[in-house]
Amino acid sequence: MAEYIAPIQKLIDSFRRLPGVGSKTATRYAFAALAFTDEEAEGFADALIGIKRDVHRCPVCCGLSDSEEPCSICRDSLRDASVVCAVEGPKDVMVMERVRTYRGRYHVLGGTLSPIDGIGPNELNIKELLERVGEGVITEVIVATNPTPQGDSTASYLARVLEPLGVKVSRLAYGIPVGGDIEYADEVTLLRAMEGRKRLD
Ligand SMILES: [Zn+2]
Known part of the structure; x- marks a missing residue:
């Protein structure tokens, strides 16, 4: 050619x-x-x-920050530090922000567990989440991974490691098709998914 x-x-x-x-x-x-x-x-x-x-990794939530300092959401003292929504990627933070009534914080996992692809807990930002939980302020982690087999197993894994630390772990109740992507869910669907979240145990 x-x-x-x-x-x-x-x-x-x-x-x-x-x-x-x-x-x-x-x-x-x-x-x-x-x-x-x-x-x-x-x-x-x-x-x-x-x-x-100019785009850096937030040292707290592992999301995106415009400086080496924590991102604007982590710095916002008006947001509830006891509730953390765990999402797959940095883009998903903005997706969940469509739910304007959510005033908690976030944690960006950096993907989902996928043993076939060699992605175990060490390849995700789970150590960072455990460190945050160790500070004793977080009481609930809402897992907002996509409704895929990998998203589900990541949620189960988080429940297994976080529940013994006294943290309630819940999962979004999806109104979107299994295998779908939260990116394509509208605000109302996400709000229902958030409000109808189910505790994992
Ligand atoms: Zn942050």
């Missing part, structure tokens, strides 16, 4: 790294970028570099 001149081909190849972008779309994007003013191109490149330079 014929290639475009190097600077354009390089941008096409870069866009192709994005999920769901094939060579046709990548080519369209590259030519759209070619029409950018110098200022627009700099803004675009700067935004991309900025997510590597």
Whole structure:
């Protein structure tokens, strides 16, 4: 297949790294970028570099922070520190924030247990969660992993390790299909799932 001149081909190849972008779309994007003013191109490149330079892992919840300090949710003293919602990824924090009545904190697990893929408890941010629980403030952990077999086994595992420490572990009661993704649940569904959460034991 014929290639475009190097600077354009390089941008096409870069866009192709994005999920769901094939060579046709990548080519369209590259030519759209070619029409950018110098200022627009700099803004675009700067935004991309900025997510590597300015996004840090929150030292408390393992979610995303815009500094090396704890994130805005962990710093918010008005939020209930006794309730923690455990989610799979940093994106899921914003998903759960759609439930505006939830005023607890979060913990980002960094995935789900999946022995087949070699992902055990040590590959997730579970040690960090246990350390937080060890501080004695957390009384409930609401597990909001996706309703998949891995999400379920992660929830069961968390119940097994946290209940003996006196922490109530509950799981969202999903109104979304098994195998679905909380990302696609609307606010009302998430609110019902949160309110109808079931204790795991
Ligand atoms: Zn945080």
